[in-house]
Amino acid sequence: MSSYLFRPTPPNPAAAGPPAQRRTGGVYLDPHLSLVRPVLPQTTHSCQECLQLGSTWLHLRLCLTCGHVGCCDSSPMRHARGHALGIGHPIVRSFEPGEDWRWCYVDETYV
């Protein structure tokens, strides 16, 4: 598979410092979660940038820092990714009914 070597857990985890503690018990502690705020969606059910461009989108993602609504990576324009990486708001959550997962565009992982 890979050349990654498993190392035993240090006897005193606190001494290992923050970087080694980003994965604890399978729960990913994303440093960008500090950017998450209580937000109100700026729009409902549409990607404003796609509307202006006359483009279409598949699914919507809600920026959890400012409430920006953009389209997902399966959409042609990927406005949620553009917003996340362009403005520095990497944490989004799904804006689809019945979905409540969160994603970090920097770490490329669910958070």
Ligand SMILES: [Zn+2]
């Ligand atoms: Zn992150």
Ligand SMILES: [Zn+2]
């Ligand atoms: Zn869009």
Ligand SMILES: [Zn+2]
């Ligand atoms: Zn934002």
